[in-house]
Amino acid sequence: MHIRDKYIDRQNYKESDQISNEEQYKRANEFFSQFPKIDLQAEKVRCPKCNLLHKVYCLKCGELLVNKELIPKVELPVNLLILHHNKEKHQKSSAIPAKFLSDQVEVKDFPNEFEFDEHTYVLYPHQNAKYIKELSQEELQNIKKFVAIDCTWHQTGAILEKISNKYPQQKFIKLEDYQTYFWRYQHHSLKCLATIEAIYYCYQEYSKAMNINQNYNNLLFFYKYTFQQITDSVQQEVGNSNIYQKIEQKKQRILQSKQDAKKEKLFKKL
């Protein structure tokens, strides 16, 4: 049994919603097109800390590389801690760029130490998790910090184990049913959301429960931007023909060249 299975409520993650990559790309395209096109400087800029070239931000150093004015600010009713597994690269995270959007967002790398208190609620479909709508007004008022776990499905076990050992009474919340708009279908389930999607829906549900009238669309700013970048770069390369097919082909070519390199290495060893 994988360590995470001790904690997760598996009921919600049945493989009932298989979908092709192409269909998923179309869903994503539809979803992201509801938000305005993002216009950010397209050239790569040298990060002052690591000296590497990046577009918009360097997540390795946490540096924003474009004018701050171009980035929207999001006001959050409750602070957010993103607990990020250090085996996963910052650059791959959908959630970490949120720190450029709000000063209330803090990022910590696991397994570094973290401190929770009775006002901290972890967003995860833990077997003890409650839906936000199930919380009493008193419980809702008690929330001062949300924690989002940011890592692959495989790494969640280690983080949950640490939380449970350190805080056996830790309170968890879970989301209602959503489907991800991450543009590549992930083999687990459409219900496995990207971390930034989970954060977005969490604040939506919280605000609904608290009667706060606020829009959190800008939390998805960099998520949309990444999707836009992918679409733009492929379109530039291949025109408007079947983008998805081209992405697949490109992936296959990369995979093939990696395999070829491996074979060559083996061959040299002989």
Ligand SMILES: [Zn+2]
């Ligand atoms: Zn850097």
